[in-house]
Amino acid sequence: MLDNKDKKIIAALSEGLPLTLRPYQALADELGISEEELFSRIKKLKEKGIIRRLGGTIRHDQAGIKGNVMVAWIVPQERLNEVGQKCAGFPFITHCYVRETAPDWPYNFYTMIHAKSEDECLNLVKKLTEELALKDYELLFTKKEIVRRMRRYFSEEI
């Protein structure tokens, strides 16, 4: 179970660490605990898988990775595991999920593809259709990012 300090740590880290020489000390001071206690709590939260990763996320479009397409595929039920594992192995695929469908939306498998340009995305999709032997898919190119943010956790209860 998470105690109140853990919740405060999760809330603070999802908000962000300060870019200062001793960022953990700054956070520990804020929470009124020692840096050592903060380290040990963060370690435990990582072991439990609650903290997936500590570090930075970048705006890939600003860093030269301009192409971005979400592809929704129809994958036969019995092939989902095989296709999912193959897709997870491709470095240009950053997200890969099996999802529920709707009556007018039979696509059950989603991949997010990032590349330097839209043309390169299309080449990668073509390569995927060949390697995975899939033919039914929808291309959902990004037109504009409206929002991308970290969810705040526990901010209302602490």
Next chain:
Amino acid sequence: MHQLDPLDKKLLQIIQDDFPLVSEPFTEIGARVGLSAEETLARLKKLKQKGILRHFGASINSRKLGFVTTLCAVSAPAEKEEAIAKQIAIRPEVTHCYLRKHKFNIWFTLVAKDWPAVEKILEEIAKETGLRPRHFPARKMFKLRAVFHIADN
């Protein structure tokens, strides 16, 4: 696009990896590229200011905290798509919202405390916009690793 020099690129690569859990993490990171902690921090602050470094902290597995997530899609009239997307994105439960080149032109993800909360939010969006989002909860995740290879080699 901003001009990134090779050191910026290396730092952006390293900062996407697991961040060291030590008292002076930037000293350690700087050492890997031959910079002092101060130089490293100055570069990262600049990258943060420019918005290239979007977030620096922890990515949290919301499911492990008992939250549920789902991907939602809306088909909005083209001339209103941005206004409607902004109206949707204002909710704190919406973590991603994109306009996409498709008949379903607004796609967003929700992170909510449980499924009834998801239904309630979708209901509210339907009332506000006159458009009922459909949503596709994940059955299985094979990969979630938004780390981008930007270093020159």
